Amino acid sequence: xxxxxxxxxxxxxxxxxxxxxxxxxxxxxxxxxxxxxxxxxxxxxxxxxxxxxxxxxxxxxxxxxxxxxxxxxxxxxxxxxxxxxxxxxxxxxxxxxxxxxxxxxxxxxxxxxx
Amino acid sequence: xxxxxxxxxxxxxxxxxxxxxxxxxxxxxxxxxxxxxxxxxxxxxxxxxxxxxxxxxxxxxxxxxxxxxxxxxxxxxxxxxxxxxxxxxxxxxxxxxxxxxxxxxxxxxxxxx
Numbered sequence: 001x002x003x004x005x006x007x008x009x010x011x012x013x014x015x016x017x018x019x020x021x022x023x024x025x026x027x028x029x030x031x032x033x034x035x036x037x038x039x040x041x042x043x044x045x046x047x048x049x050x051x052x053x054x055x056x057x058x059x060x061x062x063x064x065x066x067x068x069x070x071x072x073x074x075x076x077x078x079x080x081x082x083x084x085x086x087x088x089x090x091x092x093x094x095x096x097x098x099x100x101x102x103x104x105x106x107x108x109x110x111x112x113x114x
Numbered sequence: 115x116x117x118x119x120x121x122x123x124x125x126x127x128x129x130x131x132x133x134x135x136x137x138x139x140x141x142x143x144x145x146x147x148x149x150x151x152x153x154x155x156x157x158x159x160x161x162x163x164x165x166x167x168x169x170x171x172x173x174x175x176x177x178x179x180x181x182x183x184x185x186x187x188x189x190x191x192x193x194x195x196x197x198x199x200x201x202x203x204x205x206x207x208x209x210x211x212x213x214x215x216x217x218x219x220x221x222x223x224x225x226x227x
Contacts, residue, residue, distance in 0.1 A: 004157075035217075042201065042217035043158070058214075090157050099165065100146040100205055103215060105157030 003027065004106035006091050011111045013085075021076045021109045023091035030094075031101065032074040036060060037088040037108075049074055078111065085113045118202045123222040126192045134187040134221055136202030141182050146205050148215065149176065149187045151198040158201065158217075161187065197225045 004025045013019045025032065031050045035043040035058075045058030049068040063082025068074055074093075078085045090108045094101040119137040126132040138147065149161040162169055162176045164185075169176040175188040189196055199220040206214070 042219055043215075044217070045214065048214065088155075092157070097163070100148070100163060102148075102160050102163065103150075103158075104160065108155075108157050110155075 004091060004093055004104060006089075006106035006109050008109060009107065011109055013111070013113050015113055016080045018080060019078050019085075019111065021078065021089055021091075021111070023074045023076065023106060025072055025074075025091075025093040025104075025106075027093055027095070027104065028071070029104070030071070032068070033092040033094070033103065034058075034064070034066065034074070034076045035090045035092065037090060043090060046076065085111060087111060118204060118218055120200070120202050120218065120221045122219065123224065125224045125226065126189075127226050128194060129191050132189040132192045132196070132223065132225075134189075134200050134202075134223065135184065136186070137184045138202070138204055139183045141204055142206070144206055147176065147178060147182075147185050148203045148205050149174070150201045150203065150215075150217075151196075152201070152220070153198045161200075163205075192223075192225045194225050194227060197223055199223070 007022045033048040034046040037043050044060050046064050047058050047066045049055035052071050055066050055068050065077045088108050088110050091106045092103040094103045146163050146165050148163040150158040152158040162174050164176045177186045199222050201217050201220040203215050
């Protein structure tokens with residue numbers, strides 16, 4: 001089945017540790033995205049990548065880093081510089097559909113920093 | 115980015131139609147209207163999108179006002195599985211905003227059996 005996988009579903013880390021969240025897609029989509037969602041809020045864009053080896057900051061990139069070495073993979077590292085890392089993290093990829101992009105989301109990773 | 119305004123919450127009964135409104139008075143000519151929905155503890159799911167004409171797919175219909183300053187997502191027969199947060203989003207396709215979606219608070223839809 002084609003889709004987006006994120007692992008793990010739940011992640012616990014101690015304060016001050018860097019942590020990397022995995023995102024893989026087999027949809028052959030060029031563009032990929034990382035969002036953060038806090039309780040009761042909408043999604044906020046962290047980083048996005050339109051092609052391999054290129055990515056741009058979103059609205060809340062501080063304290064995060066990404067890489068895009070392969071088309072199907074877009075890992076997100078939450079660094080110790082991120083002040084409030086506990087959140088629900090969502091990865092998405094997109095395809096062009098009738099003139100605009102349709103985004104497909106993974107199941108998310110819920111990160112808790114203790 | 116152009117903004118959208120949606121009611122915080124709406125309620126419906128099962129098997130009845132649901133009309134979810136969205137205002138976007140500052141929409142530009144190149145903005146597409148997208149709808150996504152998010153079930154609890156899941157990633158958002160694409161529902162439908164359109165530019166000027168009304169659109170239908172297997173999930174829903176999208177009715178766009180002639181001046182494009184508002185739109186309505188129509189679920190023809192609500193089921194309990196349609197209970198979710200519905201997001202109306204404007205997306206500019208082109209330039210540095212390629213594919214970028216800005217999620218607001220959305221409308222929480224409650225469906226009663």
